[in-house]
Amino acid sequence: MKRRTFMMSAAGAAAGMAILPRMSFAAEGVIDWYTSSDSNILDFWTNIVKPAFEAAHPGVTINLVDAGDGAGIIAISERAMAAKQTNTDPQADFFESADPLLPAGAIEAGIFVNIKEAGLSNYSKLNPAGIQSDYSLPYRGSQVLLAYDTTKLDPADAPKSWDDLVTWIKANPGQFVYNRPDKGGSGGNFVRRAIHQANGLDPSMFTVDNYTQEFGDETLGKAWELLKDIAPSLYDNGAYSSGNTQSIQLLSQGVVTMVPVWSDQVLQAIDQGVLPDTTGLVQLQDLALVGGFTRSVVLETGTNRDAALQLADFMLSEEIQSAILTELGGFPGVSWDHIDPELRERFADIVPQSIPTFPGGAWEAAINDGWYRNVAPNVDRNS
Amino acid sequence: MTELAEGEARPLIEKTGSRRPTGLLLVAVPVLLMAWLIIWPIFNAFARTVWRPDADGDYGFNLSSYVFFFSDQYSINNLTITLWTTGMCALLLLVICLPIAIYLRFSHGRLPAYVQALAIFPMFVPSIILAYAFIRVLGPNGMVDILLNSVGLPKIRTPYLTPWGPVIGLVWDNIPLTVLILLAGLGSVSNQAIEAARDVGARRLQVFWYIILPRISNSVLVAISFAVLGIFSSFTLPYLLGPASPEMMGPFMNRTFREVNDPLNAITQAVITFCFCIAFGLFYVRSVARNQGK
Numbered sequence: 001m002k003r004r005t006f007m008m009s010a011a012g013a014a015a016g017m018a019i020l021p022r023m024s025f026a027a028e029g030v031i032d033w034y035t036s037s038d039s040n041i042l043d044f045w046t047n048i049v050k051p052a053f054e055a056a057h058p059g060v061t062i063n064l065v066d067a068g069d070g071a072g073i074i075a076i077s078e079r080a081m082a083a084k085q086t087n088t089d090p091q092a093d094f095f096e097s098a099d100p101l102l103p104a105g106a107i108e109a110g111i112f113v114n115i116k117e118a119g120l121s122n123y124s125k126l127n128p129a130g131i132q133s134d135y136s137l138p139y140r141g142s143q144v145l146l147a148y149d150t151t152k153l154d155p156a157d158a159p160k161s162w163d164d165l166v167t168w169i170k171a172n173p174g175q176f177v178y179n180r181p182d183k184g185g186s187g188g189n190f191v192r193r194a195i196h197q198a199n200g201l202d203p204s205m206f207t208v209d210n211y212t213q214e215f216g217d218e219t220l221g222k223a224w225e226l227l228k229d230i231a232p233s234l235y236d237n238g239a240y241s242s243g244n245t246q247s248i249q250l251l252s253q254g255v256v257t258m259v260p261v262w263s264d265q266v267l268q269a270i271d272q273g274v275l276p277d278t279t280g281l282v283q284l285q286d287l288a289l290v291g292g293f294t295r296s297v298v299l300e301t302g303t304n305r306d307a308a309l310q311l312a313d314f315m316l317s318e319e320i321q322s323a324i325l326t327e328l329g330g331f332p333g334v335s336w337d338h339i340d341p342e343l344r345e346r347f348a349d350i351v352p353q354s355i356p357t358f359p360g361g362a363w364e365a366a367i368n369d370g371w372y373r374n375v376a377p378n379v380d381r382n383s
Numbered sequence: 384m385t386e387l388a389e390g391e392a393r394p395l396i397e398k399t400g401s402r403r404p405t406g407l408l409l410v411a412v413p414v415l416l417m418a419w420l421i422i423w424p425i426f427n428a429f430a431r432t433v434w435r436p437d438a439d440g441d442y443g444f445n446l447s448s449y450v451f452f453f454s455d456q457y458s459i460n461n462l463t464i465t466l467w468t469t470g471m472c473a474l475l476l477l478v479i480c481l482p483i484a485i486y487l488r489f490s491h492g493r494l495p496a497y498v499q500a501l502a503i504f505p506m507f508v509p510s511i512i513l514a515y516a517f518i519r520v521l522g523p524n525g526m527v528d529i530l531l532n533s534v535g536l537p538k539i540r541t542p543y544l545t546p547w548g549p550v551i552g553l554v555w556d557n558i559p560l561t562v563l564i565l566l567a568g569l570g571s572v573s574n575q576a577i578e579a580a581r582d583v584g585a586r587r588l589q590v591f592w593y594i595i596l597p598r599i600s601n602s603v604l605v606a607i608s609f610a611v612l613g614i615f616s617s618f619t620l621p622y623l624l625g626p627a628s629p630e631m632m633g634p635f636m637n638r639t640f641r642e643v644n645d646p647l648n649a650i651t652q653a654v655i656t657f658c659f660c661i662a663f664g665l666f667y668v669r670s671v672a673r674n675q676g677k
Contacts (some may be wrong), residue, residue: 071641180627182642236523239544240627246518255523368642373457376628 029060031304031311034067034076035096037294040268042066044328045096053314060307062094073098080111084301093302094311097294099360100135101208107135113298118309122316125334127293129355132208136295139315140324141331143283143291143355144189147251147266148258150280161286162197166226168258170233175257177235177250180376182368184244189290190260191227191371192358198222201287203356211362220366224374231375240376248275260289267329291355293333331355425657428650435647448651457628462655464629465615468550472614473607475554476561480606483558484565485595488572499562506559510552514623517552518543548624549631553617557610564609568602569595601670608667612660632656 035042042064050062067073073095080090081103090111100112116123116134130138146165148158152175159165169176179187199205199219206219231238235256241247247259248266252275261269269275283289296315298308314320318340321332325343332339432449436442452458483502487495505513520526522543531538542548572595580594618633625631630638632652640649 069641182638236541236544241544242623242625242627246623249518250523253522253524365642365644368638369645372628372630372638376626377457377460 028303029307031060031062031093031308032065032091032302033062033094033096033311034065034073034092036067036070036073037097038265039066040264040328041096041294044323048323048327049315049320052319053311056314057307057310060304060310062311067095070097070099070102074103077106077111078103080299080301081106081109084109084111089303090299090301091303092299093304093308094299095297098136098297099295100133100297101361107133111299111301112136113300113305113309115298115309115312118298118312120309120313120316122313122334125316125338127333127335129357130293130295130333132293132295132359136297137312137315137333138293138295139312139320139333140328141291141293141333141355142262142264142329143331144186144193144260144289145263145266146258146282146284146289147248147261147275148280148282149251149254150278152257153280155280155282158280158282159284160282161284162193165284166230169230172257173233174235174237176230176233176259177239177241177247177256178260179241179243179247181371183242184247185292186244186247186260186262186265187240188367189292189358191223191367192290193284193287193356194226195220195223195358195367196287196290196356198226203287203290203358206359206363208359208361208363211366216363216366216370220370221374224370227371227375251275251279263291263331264329271329288354288356290358291331292357293355428657429654432647432651432654448647449655451648452651452655458635458652460629461632461635464546465632465656466659468546468553468621468631469611469614471550472553472557473611475550476557476610477603477607479554480558480561480565481603484562484569485591487562487566488569502562503559505555505557508556510556510619511623513552513556514620517548517624521551543624544626546626546629548626549617549621552620552624553614556620557613561606561610564602564606565599568599568605572598601674604670605667608663608670611663612667615660615663616656 033045035045045062045064050064054061067076076090076092076095077098080092083090100107106112112135114134115137120137126138127141130141132138146159157168159168178190181188181191195206196203199222234240235250241250244262244265248261248269250256251259251261252269263281266275266279266281270277270279296312298305298312302308316334318338321334321338322340322343324330324332325339325347336344433444433446434442435445437445483498487499487502508516518525521539521541523541524538525541528538528541542551576594576598577590580590585593616633617631618637621631622634622637625634632655636649636652636656639645639652643649
């Protein structure tokens, strides 16, 4: 009996300890950093940014944490909003990629630092095209390009405009695939390029707060018609891959000839031999495919707010901005004038003069839902 | 010593009213955890979809999200493909796993041991690895195509990104559990019963139909309800191998919640999914209860 009682109380105590909320406090001098990006970004921070920053700022370290995806970052922001109400520590200082507009009301709640007014010495170097909010820092960018197999398509014949591309897709049925717009930015921004095409090639038509039901239905509706038109000529009579990587996989298996890809991902894929050297890259010249900046956010209520701002400033330094080009294959967040001329020369081919962008917010939900309802079905896959 | 001698021998299972609530205490932690982490969210989700504020902010009974789901052809298509996938998987699982289980039960030696190891193997393969292996083998220009091509045969029509993709992946993934449950059920079929049937001239099919099947019908039910519960709400394989549309409920819910930022409809979809799962779950509970009653 005694042993049984002992076992029971031990088991009970163990179970109790397991379900007790783990009490922990953010440490002074350790920046709690979260990302929602892919593993190549986490690698970049682990191998390049973290050592460089810690060497330049003795006594400060960065605790790199993968938050999974955008929803993971939003959940941590919600926690920070709740913590702010009770004046407790949010245990987060820096979001590598976040939209300060999400969760709704976060800026009003005062959990994010107004970066524009935080006095960063490098803030004025930022590329104005990337600035979407005073509360976020567009420190890196990448753009969607078309990658193709030069053994099947002569670079001289590669499409240079949307109309050429559509003509090529229809003339070569089954040789083009793009991924579902919510499952990866390469397909997502191909869809956004179609929206630009359907609405007079004017990216300024769409802003982060001008979405209304009627305007959205009208502008997006025209784009769905364009995409439905090419659907039967896509891979497998209208199949859509389930992510950026899967598109690259289809290209590497020689199943399709052309896919839209992220610039940084495709450069790495070619570098690592996932894609052969015979992979060609082309950008549409009438209006480039949409690119995007990744924006960092600093938490106002974090224990290490000031150190996190130093990190934000550090990200805009020439050292890191050059590394984004050379190590990551991304675009710098600062204007081209602030980049080493030698690098500017070297990457001139893949770097466009302008990067059309598309706003997030309500547009994103409308595009994601509208595409699934209008474009993805309506295809007889067996025909 | 004297105390023990005076009292009568303590029965193995106490039936007196004064027994200590030790057993109840032991199950209290898991039951409370289940109530907190599973049962409460279910009621909470259900309540939040039917009792919510209208446009003016007044709380009231409101079924509009359910009306929307069942009047929206897109949602209905997703539910239909989920039911189709689940049914097709259950059927294929039975067709594949019953012969394996019967073979393993009635044969001896080395070979059945290898077959069993092979049948259990999928349990140790994470589904994301399975999905990528599937793409490499059955995908377009995959291994199968390369093999066929080398002997001059045409390529297969690949199941990748079609409704058959998730079916193949899910069946493979669920073979171990189904085989194990069926094998356990076959343990209750005695060799004597089969020998007796053979003695009176029963053929193989008759032995299966009249002797084996009635004894394992419960296990079949349990195996199928286990598989169906997992398949109905599966996520990874339909997400990676299935078509963009129609999509199964798992990816559909996830997308509605995260990508469309529409928690209300996502919760509604979850409640509807749960209602289907509870129907399958009831089969399982009933068959277990019937077994215990025996």
